[in-house]
Amino acid sequence: MTSTTHPASPATARAVPAARQATKVRYGILALLFIITTINYADRATLSITGPALRGEFGFDAVQMGYIFSAFSWAYVAAQIPGGWLLDRYGARRVYAASICLWSVFTALQATVGLYAGMVSAVVSLFVLRFCVGLAESPAFPANAKVVASWFPTKERGTASAIFNSAQYFAAVVFTPIMAGLTHWLGWHHVYLWMGALGIVLAAVWMKVIRSPAKHPSVNAAELAHIADGGGLVHMGEGEEAREAAKAKQDTRAHLRQLLTDRMMVGVYLGQFSINVLTYFFLTWFPVYLVQERHMSILKAGFMASLPALCGFLGGVLGGVISDWMIRRGHSLTVARKTPIVAGMLLSVSMIFCNYVDSEWLVVGLMALAFFGKGIGALGWAVVADTAPKEIIGLSGSLFNMFGNAAGIVTPIVIGYILKTTGSFNGALLFVGLNALVTVVAYLFIVPEIKRIVLKTA
Structure with a gap:
């Protein structure tokens, strides 16, 4: 890999002879984002894997489990706006490192x-600790979007966003069997x-590796020019966020008002909420569904859950590749982003048919098809990177994430009450599948042209 001292501005970078081969540091940055996001989602899914064991040990009922499952999202949603402000003020490098460290501590705790059952019930202690994990994880995905907007040109951004977003499925592929095995053999x-x-x-690895493109010691001038000429925000690094905010006369309330009244963003927020209904079903109740409704052992459910997760991962990467391929073929950004989203979410409706089959392989196959479609359609973070005002990428991403992860509050609780009322997952699968159609409606009839928002000045 060539390492040279690069200039301070993209304009100078563009003067470098075209014959010089560009470095590929941005792919290493993306790989690190993917690994961290994999661990992020694995930590969220710990309770879904250990849930049956915890229910057996502490006697949680379905509604209590629903509220415990939702604890993460109560904090995650509430902390999105403060988390976005911190990202814009202090940069992704420091804020994300603190976030990773804190959520890992609360996961371990x-x-x-059960060790202090005399002082506080297991329900309360687990709810509080899950709440703290959600609080600590709140800057994670806005930070991912900020880094992708900085390191990747527009024509590569769909694939980059899809890759880090597909880590949620890869986490299940790799860690669901591992966590099920740990629970089975060593204890939850x-x-x-x-x-x-x-x-x-x-x-610690994040703090050592991450920099903005303009400050990274391994990036040469040719790669910097490639990113900058393609629309990458190469100076969005440590300290630059604060200067951008000052230039924009930072008024958080006014910026929030503009985002919340923009028709495009309203449709995007609604679509992301409905997409995440599927996400949180998978992260919370899906293994319980396999154990309780389909009578699998915890170990078997862990391995069975990995197949839909693998299909979701493949679909997630494919959705971004298709979208960027469409841009390179001359399609508009709007068509290139909307087409995979709509087609993928239509496929996700197939999970409802699990209510009408009995064999395990058909159930797992239909779930695999549904999550393959969900993966293809999960391009919301690419849309955020395409549309967010450059001065407030962190804030814009946090607002998007807040609406999307409100589904993490609603979904586990609604499913818990459905189970308590009906004693069956049939209504739960109908609820989840119909939300896929809501995403289709949002992108077809509410979201107009997809383009970057320009902040209004006073």
């Missing part, structure tokens, strides 16, 4: 649930301890 406590330790190591 969940292993202590070990899941939280090992995942917490892994996250703390990654926080």
Whole structure:
């Protein structure tokens, strides 16, 4: 890999002879984002894997489990706006490192649930610790979007966003069997301890590796020019966020008002909420569905859940590739983003048909098809990178994430009440599948042309 001292501005970078081969540092940055996001989602999914064991040990009922599942999202949603402000003020490097470290500590502490049963119930202690994990994770995805907007030109951004977003499925492919095995052979406590330790190591790696493109020592002038000429915000690094905010006469309330009254963003927010209904079903109740409704063992459910996750991962990467390919073929950004989203979410409706089949392989096959479609359609973060005002990428991403992850509050609780009322997952699958259609409606009839928003000045 060539390493040269690069100039301070993209204009100078463009003067470099075209014959000089560009470095590929941005792919290493994307790989790190993918790994961290994989651990992020694995930590969210710990409770879904250990849930049956915890229910057996502490006697949680379905509604209590629903509220415990939702604890993460109450905090995650509430902290999105402050988290976005922190990202714009202090930069992704420092804020994300602190986020990774804190959520890993709170993940490890969940292993202590039950040790202080005389002082506080297991329900309350687990709810509080899950709440703290959500609070700590709140800057994660806005930081991912900020880094992608900085490191990737527009024509590569769909694939880059799809890759880091597909980590949610890869986490299930890799860690669901591992966590199920740990629970089965060593006990549920070990899941939280090992995942917490892994996250703390990654926080140190992030601090050592990450820089903005304009400051990274391994980026040469040719790569910097490639990113900048294609629309990458190459100076969006440590300290630059604060200067951009000052130039824009930062008024958070006015900026929020503009985003919340923009028709395009309203449709995007609604679509992301409905997409995440599927996400949180998978992260919370899906393994319980396999154990309770389909009578699988915890170990078998862990391995069975990995197949839909693998299909979701493949669909997630494919959706971004298709979208960027359409841009290169001359299609508009709007068509290139909307087409995979609509087609993918229509495929996701197939999960409803699980209510009408009995064989395990058909159930898993239909779920695999549904999550393959969901993966193809999960391009919301690419849309954020395409539309966010450059001065407030962190804030814009946080607002998007807030609406999307409100589904993490609603979905586990609604499904918990459906189970308590009906004793069956049939209504739950109908609720989740119909939300896929809501996303289709949002992108076809509410979201107009997809383009970057320009902040209004006073």
